[in-house]
Amino acid sequence: MPVKEKQPGLGKIINLLNNFVLMSIxxxxxxxxxxxxxxxxxxxxxxxxxxxxxxxxxxxxxxxxxxxxxxxxxxxxxxxxxxxxxxxxxxxxxxxxxxxxxxxxxxxxxxxxxxxxxxxxxxxxxxxxxxxxxxxxxxxxxxxxxxxxxxxxxxxxxxxxxxxxxxxxxxxxxxxARGQPAPSCAVSSGQSSRxxxxxxxxxxxxxxxxxxxxxxxxxxxxxxxxxxxxxxxxxxxxxxxxxxxxxxxxxxxxxxxxxxxxxxxxxxxxxxxxxxxxxYACSFTSTLDNCYTLGKISTKVFFTIAGMAGLFICFFGHRFFKSELFCMGFIFTAFLFFMLITETTRLSYDMRLSLTALMGVVGGVLLVLCWWRLGSPFLSILIVGLILGFLFSSIIFFTPIGDFEVFRSDVVFWLTFTGIAVVVPLICVRFPREGNITACGVVGGYTVILAVGSYTYTSLTYITLDILKRALNNNFSKAFTNVPFQRIDFIMCTVWAVLTVSGMVLQLYRERTRPVFPPSPYMMWKQERERRKTNILDPSYHVPPLRMRLKSRVEEMFRREEPAGERTPLLL
Structure with missing residues (x-):
């Protein structure tokens, strides 16, 4: 024990001597x-x-x-x-x-x-x-x-x-002051304390x-x-x-x-x-996904395809209504499904993104089938309006309004956010063609911004990403969502505005003499079938029903062929 007591003292003396020598120099x-x-x-x-x-x-x-x-x-x-x-x-x-x-x-x-x-x-x-x-x-x-x-x-x-x-x-x-003891930190109150x-x-x-x-x-x-x-x-x-x-x-x-x-x-x-x-919220030294290689290949592929589809619906969405419905159904289903599997599973990011893409395709097909079968565009317009309302509400909370103290409460935030998002589809139902074209321009333009954001940093991607973070993280309500707004962001805002306005103007001009929405293929088929039943002068009236045609075709496939040969006696 005595030896152990002397060693720290010796080391302290050596350090003091080193300090004294260096300071003396x-x-x-x-x-x-x-x-x-x-x-x-x-x-x-x-x-x-x-x-x-x-x-x-x-x-x-x-x-x-x-x-x-x-x-x-x-x-x-x-x-x-x-x-x-x-x-x-x-x-x-x-x-x-x-x-x-x-x-x-x-x-x-x-x-x-x-x-x-x-x-x-x-x-x-x-x-x-x-x-x-x-x-x-x-x-x-x-x-x-x-x-x-x-x-x-x-x-x-x-x-x-x-x-x-x-x-x-x-x-x-x-x-x-020098030479005086530090004031006590344990004082609970008073203007003379810390x-x-x-x-x-x-x-x-x-x-x-x-x-x-x-x-x-x-x-x-x-x-x-x-x-x-x-x-x-x-x-x-x-x-x-x-x-x-x-x-x-x-x-x-x-x-x-x-x-x-x-x-x-x-x-x-x-x-x-x-x-x-x-x-920098990233690592400079990690081998994979470091600060210099941010953005996975799967993310770039996903948003590149989404950006190309968004650019198409921005200018031609209302004209090709089925394509627009597929894209909107994809966005709606993919967003909800990604939140669900992220909250409930521990799958890798690439696996979650793959499953999200798959379910997005299913959601897009289902939305197209709903419009094809029901023939009414209002259900589709409600989905499209909800997507536009979500984006509009996200833009509002992307501004400094989102950092107001009152919105630290999750109840106040989500009630306000949902209220704003629900108002937009109601307006779209009242003005269906204008609302649908507006959604095509705004949402289509934003997907282009997301595609650019997968290759280079832009703060506009956090318009929706912050909402996703708040939905998935219980403690995110306390976080400040302030982001930089620099030259690249002004350029992206200009690109978004130009895409939105030009897409809306082009579609409104081209669709001004057309019906509000294209007719449903299923309803057109039903009307054509009824017309054939009542119009006996139509050549198609005499065409057998599809069921009979298929039955006769199957019977022909399995019918035994008669042997060829002379059936009348020869003349001598």
Missing amino acids: VVSWDGVMAQSVPGLVKFSLGRFQNLSVTRNFPVLTRIPGDITHIIFQFHSQYRNVTVSYDQAPTPNTSLTAHDAGLVSTLRLQQSSLQWYMESPEGKPVSGMAVILPYKARDPVPGSCNLEYNLDIEPNIYLHYNLFETVIRFAPANIGY RRLKYDIYQYFLPENNLSEQIFIGHIQKMADIHEVAANGKKLMTLSSDDQPMVSFSSLPGQGVIYSIIVRDPLFNTSASYVPVHT
């Missing part, structure tokens, strides 16, 4: 001799600096006396880096992540600091680092941490899946369809400093100290998003920034 020669120490990097307050990390020792000197705590942070695009207070990292003194930061509180008369960085894989990791200073009245991010390993946790923890991205953080504490602090949640989108590391390094600097965050980020909400320190968002695979939190002290009108975190 920097302070004494002011960076001249620093170049002879491998990995030693000198920083300045507030200055962003590019680093290539293998094993580095960031050092900060000449810290002003009014600075009470400092946040050191490092960001790489996707490779992890370990940042530590000590040269020998431990879980309580270090953090390994691609967005990592540490808070250092300063002692009296302290004017220099040092941290340690290393690459866990042993390979160089490029990124950007910055050191941000704060004063006595500024809040201390993560100072009331009770959940994570570090004593003071300024980092934002991010987790994502197919449906949502969730960020969590440790509560902050009010600021305090309960007065507010947390502003910010979001920033990187350029669409751009996974460049240089682009990331340039834009992460816009979300590190307080003033830059407020100027460039989009403020989504404000949490109080009584709220749960967690916020969820809709996942956007392949789209870079930066999240940052600013904690404010309303009493002193001061603020501090947590270490920002970013995600």
